[in-house]
Amino acid sequence: MTVSVPNFSILLVDDEPAWLRSVTLTLARAGINNVQSCSDSRQVPDILARGEVKLVLLDLTMPHLSGESLLTLISERHPEILTLVVSGMNQLETAVRCMKLGAFDYFVKTVEEDRLVTGVLRAIRMLELERENQDISDRFLSNELRHPEAFVNIVTADRTMLGIFSYIEAVAQSRQPLLITGESGAGKELVARAVHTLSGNSGPLVAVNVAGLDDTVFADTLFGHVRGAYTGADQARRGMIEEATDGTLFLDEIGDLSIASQVKLLRLLQEGEYFPLGSDRPKRLKARVIVATHRDLRAKEEAGEFRRDLYYRLRTHQILLPPLRERRGDIPLLVDHFLAEASNALGKKKPTPPKELAQLLATYGFPGNVRELRAMIYDAVSVHRERILSLDTFKSAIGSATAKEAPAAISGRNIFSGVEKLPSFSEAADLLVEEAMARSGGNQTIAARLLSISQPALSKRLKLGKNQAS
Numbered sequence: 001m002t003v004s005v006p007n008f009s010i011l012l013v014d015d016e017p018a019w020l021r022s023v024t025l026t027l028a029r030a031g032i033n034n035v036q037s038c039s040d041s042r043q044v045p046d047i048l049a050r051g052e053v054k055l056v057l058l059d060l061t062m063p064h065l066s067g068e069s070l071l072t073l074i075s076e077r078h079p080e081i082l083t084l085v086v087s088g089m090n091q092l093e094t095a096v097r098c099m100k101l102g103a104f105d106y107f108v109k110t111v112e113e114d115r116l117v118t119g120v121l122r123a124i125r126m127l128e129l130e131r132e133n134q135d136i137s138d139r140f141l142s143n144e145l146r147h148p149e150a151f152v153n154i155v156t157a158d159r160t161m162l163g164i165f166s167y168i169e170a171v172a173q174s175r176q177p178l179l180i181t182g183e184s185g186a187g188k189e190l191v192a193r194a195v196h197t198l199s200g201n202s203g204p205l206v207a208v209n210v211a212g213l214d215d216t217v218f219a220d221t222l223f224g225h226v227r228g229a230y231t232g233a234d235q236a237r238r239g240m241i242e243e244a245t246d247g248t249l250f251l252d253e254i255g256d257l258s259i260a261s262q263v264k265l266l267r268l269l270q271e272g273e274y275f276p277l278g279s280d281r282p283k284r285l286k287a288r289v290i291v292a293t294h295r296d297l298r299a300k301e302e303a304g305e306f307r308r309d310l311y312y313r314l315r316t317h318q319i320l321l322p323p324l325r326e327r328r329g330d331i332p333l334l335v336d337h338f339l340a341e342a343s344n345a346l347g348k349k350k351p352t353p354p355k356e357l358a359q360l361l362a363t364y365g366f367p368g369n370v371r372e373l374r375a376m377i378y379d380a381v382s383v384h385r386e387r388i389l390s391l392d393t394f395k396s397a398i399g400s401a402t403a404k405e406a407p408a409a410i411s412g413r414n415i416f417s418g419v420e421k422l423p424s425f426s427e428a429a430d431l432l433v434e435e436a437m438a439r440s441g442g443n444q445t446i447a448a449r450l451l452s453i454s455q456p457a458l459s460k461r462l463k464l465g466k467n468q469a470s
Contacts (some may be wrong), residue, residue: 004034006172007200008054011046012037013070014086015062017110023057023116025084030117031272032124040066048078054127055120060087060094068101075102082123086116107418121272128174132317135170145169150197154190155337156250158327164191164319172198172315177269179254179314180292182321185371188292191250191319196248199288203247206240206287210329211253215260218278222268229278241274244287254314255295259307266310324366324373332358338374339389342381349388351381359441360391363450364398395449433461 010027012020012035020037027035038044041062056074060067067085074081082271087094094108104126105119114313145151151165170386171178172195180188195203210218224239241249258266268274269289273282280396291314300306324330335353343350366372380393416422423431432451436458440446448458 004118005031005175006034006054006128008034008127009052010035010049010057010120010124011044011053011056012057012286013041013062013067014057014059014447015039015041016059019059026113026117027120029249029284030121031286032117033122041067041070044070045073047079048074048081054081055123056081056083057086057120057365058083060085060089060098071098071101071103077235082127084119084123090217095354097207125176125450132171132174136167138170147198150194154187154194155333156327156330157333158322161323161327161330164321165194167319168195171195174317175199176316177314178288178290178317178319179297180290180319180321182292182294182319183323183369184294185369186294186323187322187370188294188321189250191321192248192250192290192292195290196250201247201288203287204243205247205248205250206244206252207252208229208240208439209252210261211256213257213261215258215264218257218261219264222264223274223276225277226279229276233278236276239274241285241287242283247287249287249289251289251291253293253295254291255293255297255300255306259305262307262310266307269310269313319348324369327361331361334370334373335361337376338377339381342378345378346381348381348384351384352387353389354391356443356446357389357391357394359443360394360398360446362441363439363446369445399449407421433458437462 004447010032012023014020017039020039024035024037027033036047038047040062042217044056044065048056058067058068058070066074067087067158071083071085074083079102083102085095085098085103085106086109087098087106088109090108090110098106104123107116107119143164145165146169148165150169154161154165156162170408178192178195180191182188192207193205208221210221212222220237221241222239222241224237224242225233227233227236251265254265264274268285272285274285275282297306301308324334335358339353340346340350361373368375375398376394379397380389383393384390433447436447436450437444439450444458444462445455448455451458
C-alpha cells in the first residue's frame with residue numbers, strides 16, 4: 001500500500017503536458033506523490049469544488065481561463081487553498097500583482113528544481129500546521145478521544161495524560177518530527193507506538209536506541225552502506241531509515257548523540273535525504289521521525305552540547321511525559337494491570353493485593369517510574385505463595401531505594417534555613433508525624449516506615465499528642 005504524501009491533493013495547472021509530467025516526476029523524487037494534473041483551465045473550478053485540493057501550482061499564460069483569473073477565483077471561493085504561481089514570465093510587476101491577488105509564492109519556470117520543491121514543501125508545511133492547530137483546538141474543546149483504542153497499552157486515568165492523548169491524536173499524522181521527553185521508565189516508547197498506530201502509515205515502527213553509538217556506527221545503523229564501503233563490508237546493508245519506509249523511525253536517547261551525529265540527523269530532517277556509507281547517490285527519507293530523551297535538551301543546548309538548530313527542528317511537536325510521582329492516582333490502576341500481566345507471564349493465579357499496598361507505594365518517589373513499579377510487581381508475584389500478596393518485597397525494595405536517596409536529598413538543603421523562629425524538638429516531631437500520617441492515608445505502619453521508627457513508637461507519639469491536646 002502506497003502512502004499518499006501529503007494527505008491532501010496538490011493540483012498542477014498548465015496547458016503544457018510536458019511541464020506537468022516533468023513537475024510530477026520532480027515532486028515524486030522528493031517523496032510528494034499526491035498530485036493531480038490539469039491541462040484545461042476550465043476544469044479547475046469543478047476539481048476544486050470536490051474539496052480534495054489544498055495546494056495549487058498554477059501557470060499564468062493559458063487559453064480559456066487565464067492564470068490570474070483562476071488566482072482571483074481561488075482567493076474568493078477557496079481562501080483555504082494555497083496557490084504557487086509558476087510562470088514563464090520573469091517580471092517583477094507580474095509577481096507583485098500575483099501576490100496581491102493572493103498567491104502564496106511566485107516561481108519562474110526556469111528556476112532550479114530544488115527551489116521549486118523547497119517552495120512546495122514550505123507550502124505543505126504551512127497547511128499541515130494550520131490543520132494541526134485546528135485539530136488541537138477541536139480535541140481540547142471536545143475533551144474526547146476519537147481513537148481511545150490506540151492508547152490501550154498506556155494505563156492511566158490522569159488528566160494530564162489524557163490531555164497528552166488528545167495532543168497525540170492531533171499531531172499523529174504530521175510529517176514533522178516529534179520530540180518525546182520525560183524521565184527514564186515513564187513510557188516514552190509506548191507513546192511512540194501510539195503515535196505510529198494513529199499515523200495511518202502502512203510501514204513498520206523501527207526503534208533504535210542511539211545511546212553510546214559513535215558517529216560511524218550511528219551513520220551505518222541509520223543510513224546503511226554499500227558493498228565495499230569499508231573494510232569488512234562484504235555485502236550491502238539497508239539502514240534503519242530504509243527499514244522504516246512508509247512507517248515510523250523511533251530514535252531513543254537522542255540526547256546522548258555526539259555533535260557529529262547531530263549534524264547528520266539535522267541534514268536528514270532538513271533535506272529529507274541521506275547517503276548510505278560509500279554511496280554518492282542520495283536516498284529519500286520516507287518515514288516519520290520520532291525522537292525521545294530523558295535529558296534536558298535545553299540545558300544541553302545552552303551548555304553547547306546539543307546543536308541549537310537541531311533542538312528547534314526537533315521540537316516542532318513536543319510531548320513531556322509526567323513522572324509517576326506526579327500521577328499517583330494511576331498507581332492502583334497500574335498495580336492491578338501489572339498483577340494480571342505478571343500472573344499470566346509466570347503462570348500463576350492473580351493474587352489479591354493488600355489494601356495497604358497502594359498507600360505504601362504512594363509514599364515512594366519512583367525514580368524509575370512505571371518501569372520500576374512493573375519490576376517490583378513482577379518480583380512480588382514471582383515469590384508469591386498465599387492468596388494475599390505480601391508487602392515484604394515492596395517494603396524491601398522501597399526501603400533500600402529510600403536509604404540510597406536519603407543522604408543526597410538531605411545534604412542538598414536544610415528545611416529550617418531562613419526560618420526566623422525555629423520550632424522546638426517536640427513541635428518539629430509533631431509536624432513530622434502529622435505529615436507522615438497524611439502521606440500514608442492514616443496508616444500507622446506506613447507512616448512509621450516513612451519516619452524510620454517502629455510502629456509502637458509512632459503509636460506512643462500519637463497518644464502523647466492527643467493527651468497534650470486534651
